[in-house]
Amino acid sequence: MKCHLRQEFVVGGFTRAKGARLDVHSLLLGMHEKDGSLRYAGSVRPYFSSRAATAFVARANAVRSGSAAFYNLPKPEKDRDYVWIEPSIVVECSFLEWTPGGEVRHLVFHAVRDDKPAAAVTEETMVAIEGGEPVEIDAGSTREVPGPKGSLRIAGLRITNPQRVMDEVTGHTKRELVEYYAAIAQWALPHLHNRPLALVRAPDGITGELFFQKHSETGRIPGVTELPPELHPRHPPLLVANSEEALVGLARMSVVEIHTWNAAAPDLEHPDRIIFDLDPDPALPWPAMLEAASLMKVALDEIGLRSFPKTSGGEGFHIVVPLTRRQGWSEAKAFARSCEAYGAGRAAAIFGSARPQESRRKNFIDNLRNSRGASTVASFSVRARPGIGVSMPVAWDELREISRGDDWTMPKAVERQRSLKEEPSQGYWQTQQGITAAMRRAVGLV
Structure with missing residues (x-):
């Protein structure tokens, strides 16, 4: 490491x-x-x-x-x-x-x-430590230090039960989950910044009972902050994770999955992206999933929208379309639904609706993640499924190299990010595009 x-x-x-x-x-x-x-x-x-x-x-x-x-x-x-x-x-x-x-x-x-x-402030130089004496670890370090019996410290936080097995298929432990979120933080945080969270906790591992959490509930999670209540009236304050400490704090609480809204504080009334969730029929071969994603990209290109894919960490793909904050939730949702219909019309033999009884042996395009309060698993989040795959941003030209939606494990995800010269989603942050009248006409939204 x-x-x-x-x-x-x-x-x-x-x-x-x-x-x-x-x-x-x-x-x-x-x-x-x-x-x-x-x-x-x-x-x-x-x-x-x-x-x-x-x-x-x-x-x-x-x-x-x-x-x-x-x-x-x-x-x-x-x-x-x-x-x-x-x-x-x-x-x-x-x-x-x-x-x-x-x-x-x-x-x-x-x-x-x-x-x-x-x-x-000048550049600090490293010096050799002679004699093998233990070195005191700074409280803010991401390195590990021994804690009380049955615990350790990572990023200054005490991690209890680090050897608890979170996934029986891979044998990954709670310690490995915490270490992963600490290691991936620098790449994951831009995708999480100021976005309300929806969390999936697995206190007894992913085969035990899972808990869905959107608010602090019993106590404060280190590093995780609450948004002002007025941003989400008549509800408890929403949570955001904007630091490495927050990610480690979440994993410390056995949070496996991290989901986020399609809007970021302080403006939660105007989404800054729409997401298409492509779920394959289990009977379909994987190449059909790749074909579906490619054709959805073609449809979005024709409309005039730049899109960015990522694996779901499960069975399918997510296609993310960044937007400027000019449209409200109802407009974004209606536009996403029309885009789905447009894509289905362009490739009727492959795409189906989100109703399984009408779409057997087809790929389902789910645009229901584009409502206010709905959430999608975040980039680099682990999934609470056997094998605990990672939702990984990829480039469109990598599509044919991907063999399944949970292709990346925690170790592979960190290794990949450290080896990349440029992130596949690099252009995402520079993309400025909105829903225009021409785009609405193109998808039949009048």
């Missing part, structure tokens, strides 16, 4: 969506050289809550600067505004490694540090 490094960085600025006033997309991090100059070292998504983002922007505005403090400027990003500040704010991040060019790879934000002056 790869070890992650960790240290403080100086914030020399931040980016936000063009025209936004309070948004914080990425922090621009720097490192002091020996001569006192500030070298740009990379950017990191902080995943602030709305309150924390407001507080950070207020603090940054107090030290705004008309020019960058870095002697080497970051490469500009399209559709981003750059805000430069005096290098006085310190944050702590973990990362995989330094590049030869002096930047860092795979940064993960942990916290703002107020206990260390910015001028003291």
Whole structure:
């Protein structure tokens, strides 16, 4: 397993969506050289809550600067505004490694540090430890330390019953589940950010009784935060997981599956994606599932929508269509239903409706996940099914290489992500598309 490094960085600025006033997309991090100059070292998504983002922007505005403090400027990003500040704010991040060019790879934000002056932040060097003496582990580390009998600590949290078998088919334990969510956090968190959660817990393993949870219920889960009650009136506060600690905290509570809404806080009234769930008839061969996914992509391309596939971790595929937040739930749901009908019309021999009695030996396109409050298993989530597969984002040109919907296990998912030069869903975050009048006409939605 790869070890992650960790240290403080100086914030020399931040980016936000063009025209936004309070948004914080990425922090621009720097490192002091020996001569006192500030070298740009990379950017990191902080995943602030709305309150924390407001507080950070207020603090940054107090030290705004008309020019960058870095002697080497970051490469500009399209559709981003750059805000430069005096290098006085310190944050702590973990990362995989330094590049030869002096930047860092795979940064993960942990916290703002107020206990260390910015001028003291320099690149830390590793030293050899002689004599084999045990090294004290920082409480925020993702490394393991022994805990009380029958427990251990991961990411600073005590994990009880780590040897409990969660899946009898693979023998995977609770410890392995927690380690997986800690290892995959940097890739999973963008897909979870500020999205209300629906959780599937398996306290006695996936063959035992499963519990579905949307609210805190009995107690607070470490790292998991509650959204303001006014965002979901007449219901208990919804939960969000925006940090590695939150993912480890969920796995610590035996949460196996993580599902999310199609909208993100603070605007839960306008979905920012629609999802098509392709479920195959068990009697169909797998190539028919691949053909169905390909033809659905063709249908969406014809409408003018860019789409991104991921395995469900179970039997089928999910096709995700990102949208700008211009449409309400009823419009998005009606459009998804019309897209389903359009796709079924384009490939009637393969697609069927969501009614099994009318669709024997066909693939079912389920658009019912596009209602307010409905949820879909998140990218990189484990599934509470024998073999506990992972819902994995893939590229369209990889489709023929996939042999089943649960092709990726936890170890394979982490190995794959660490080996990729570019994520298959990389273009997802830059896609700006809405439901236009022409698209509605194309699918027969008047």
